[in-house]
Amino acid sequence: MISKKQTLSSIVNERIKNYIVENDLRSGDRLPSEKEMMDKLNVSRTIVREGLKTLQSNGIIDIRPGSGIFVKEVSISDIFEQVSFGMKVDKVKFKEIIDTRIIIEQGAIELAIEHYDVSKIDKLIYWNNEINEKIEHGIKAKHEDMQFHSALFFATGNETYFQFSKIINAYFDMNDFERINELSDFKTAYEEHQNIIHYILNKDIHSAKNEMKKHLSPLYHFIDR
16 A cells, blocks of 8 residues: 555656646746646545655745745756765765866866956955965865865856856765865965966966866875775
8 A cells, every 4th residue: 555655656746747847837837736736647635745745855846835836946956955865985986076076177167268257266366365364374274175166166157067066066065075184285275276276367278177187186095095
């Protein structure tokens, strides 16, 4: 009986998603009421509610008491929240994540140079100065370091790329991986950031990408720890 109930709930879940796609519904569009879904799908209210609950937890719909059921804007961060628990930390997975991070950060450099918005590049300078200030006070600058890399993705001018970068950054933050442990390593990071900024300002894609690879490569040292 439980198995059948779960199967019906899954079917309702898929049919509602198909309904959204087939009717080209967008964020904010209203879906049929629970009663209408019961009649259309020929299932009980309990089954409909279970299907809706799953869709809501997946960030696909928004149930507003007294107002109705609406399509929710699905962002990459919503998707990450659903898969993050399955991202086990092992040597193979960690290496793949490092490889991917290097590739997308090098890609961000290309896009930042192509977009070339000085006001956004100034954010890189700002956060790197914040790193240096922390170092001068003998404080590790983990937060500022992450903000520097977020600013690089923001400088691409590509919102989807910026959202996608959050998946990689969240993986490192979730598993508490720190690329640098000692204060002297933050000093090295500051200097490498300075070089990256210099190459971006001079539109030297090749040198900037090489510097980024050099900057992130020490992450591989954590694989065998």
